[in-house]
Amino acid sequence: MQVASWNVNSIRTRLDHVTNWLSAHPVDLLCLQETKVVDQDFPLTAFEAVGYRAYVYGQKAYNGVALISREPLEAVSMGFRAVLDAATVGDLDDQKRVISGRLNGVRIVNLYVPNGASVGSDKYDYKLRWLGVLKQYLTQVLAENAAVNVCGDFNVAPENKDIHSDKNRDKHIMSSPVEREALRDVLSVGLSDAFRKFTDEGGHYTWWDYRSGSFPKNLGWRIDHHYLSPALYERATRCYIDAVPRGLEKPSDHVPIVVEY
Numbered sequence: 001m002q003v004a005s006w007n008v009n010s011i012r013t014r015l016d017h018v019t020n021w022l023s024a025h026p027v028d029l030l031c032l033q034e035t036k037v038v039d040q041d042f043p044l045t046a047f048e049a050v051g052y053r054a055y056v057y058g059q060k061a062y063n064g065v066a067l068i069s070r071e072p073l074e075a076v077s078m079g080f081r082a083v084l085d086a087a088t089v090g091d092l093d094d095q096k097r098v099i100s101g102r103l104n105g106v107r108i109v110n111l112y113v114p115n116g117a118s119v120g121s122d123k124y125d126y127k128l129r130w131l132g133v134l135k136q137y138l139t140q141v142l143a144e145n146a147a148v149n150v151c152g153d154f155n156v157a158p159e160n161k162d163i164h165s166d167k168n169r170d171k172h173i174m175s176s177p178v179e180r181e182a183l184r185d186v187l188s189v190g191l192s193d194a195f196r197k198f199t200d201e202g203g204h205y206t207w208w209d210y211r212s213g214s215f216p217k218n219l220g221w222r223i224d225h226h227y228l229s230p231a232l233y234e235r236a237t238r239c240y241i242d243a244v245p246r247g248l249e250k251p252s253d254h255v256p257i258v259v260e261y
Contacts, residue, residue, distance in 0.1 A: 001104055001261055002027040005151040005224055007112070007207075007254035011035040011066070014252050015043055017245055018068075019050050025242070026051075027258060028070055029103055031110035033153045035064035042066065057099045065099045065110050065152070073101035080133055083140045092133055100141070106232065106261075107145040109138070111152035119176050127155070131182040139189050148229040150191055153207075153254065155223055156183045158193070161202030162222035174223055191227035194239040194259045206241055207254045215246050226259040235261040 004027045008014040011032060022030060035042065035058050042056045047068055057078040058064030067073060077083070077100050079093040097112040111134070116127035142148055157175045160166040169175040187193075195204070205220025214220065226239060238260040246255045 001029075001106070002258055003029045003031065003106075003108060003149055003151065003226070004256045004258040005031045005033070005110070005153075005226060006256040007033040007153040007224060007252060009034050009036075009252040009254065011037055011064075012041075012043060013250070015046055017248055017251065019046055021242075021245060021256065022047075022050050022052060022068070025256075025258070026070070029073075029108060030068040030256075031108065031151050032066040032068060033064075033110070033112035033254075035066050036061055037064060055099065055101060057096045059096045063096045063112060065097060065112050067099055067101050067108070067110055069101070069103060071103065073103055075107075076101040080137050083137050084133065088136060089133060092130055097130075098137070102145075106147045106149055107141060109141060109148065109150045109152075111150065111154065113152065113154045113156070115155045116173050116179065118173055119171055119178075124173070128178065128182055131179075131186055135186045135189060138186065138191070142190055142229060146229065147232045147235075148191070149226060149232060149259065150228075151224075151226045151257075151259070153224050154183065156180060157221045157223050158183060158225075162205075164203075164205070164219040164221070174221065187227060190229055192230070192233045194226040194228050194233065194236050195222070195241070195257065197233065197236055198239055204241055205243075206257055208246060210253055224254055224257050226257060228259070228261075232261060237261060 055067040114127040117123035206224035208215040208220040
């Protein structure tokens with residue numbers, strides 16, 4: 001079974017890129033982030049034409065997540081409130097960032113973690129609060145499911161080797177010590193990095209800024225991840241990044257990352 005994660009930075013803008021990629025890489029499930037479209041306007045028929053069905057949780061112009069599956073999914077749920085009480089979640093489901101479903105006995109959780117804008121900002125505080133609730137959410141998910149794949153755009157590079165340069169990274173969004181510690185705290189519930197099971201060295205990235213010719217220079221960040229529960233981590237046989245779509249005309253700034261088990 002293969003599961004891919006891809007922040008497409010607007011599904012309607014990148015629709016041909018995504019459907020062509022699926023035709024060439026017929027994964028079992030594709031988890032999308034930043035779809036940026038309300039549910040009724042999601043291009044369902046385009047995915048049906050290439051043999052997939054879509055489960056969507058979106059909003060206009062911002063955020064949005066979707067599960068694109070070859071087979072029907074079971075127990076699809078949206079938002080933190082599918083698992084946690086309203087008082088715990090508060091306003092965090094106002095932004096559409098969490099969708100989950102079960103396929104072949106595996107619970108897949110697709111996330112678009114807030115970016116945080118800049119260290120110390122209100123959006124940074126929101127990101128840290130969001131990650132704190134994510135830990136509670138995943139604690140419950142793992143209590144109910146042995147095989148769990150948590151994937152998506154985490155907007156955090158876990159280590160310096162996940163960034164092209166570590167200059168001033170302690171003060172940079174997506175690599176500040178507090179963000180990294182918050183991510184480690186989330187993963188402490190029992191999740192491991194699938195990519196690092198197979199690839200230890202740096203220089204492998206999933207996101208390149210549109211500015212300064214960062215992609216041709218490979219000035220990237222590894223901020224999109226697959227994290228697996230112990231049972232699923234043992235079953236994982238491959239995890240790889242497909243950087244080819246970043247070289248297309250008008251690409252997303254992210255590329256797919258695929259795990260196989």
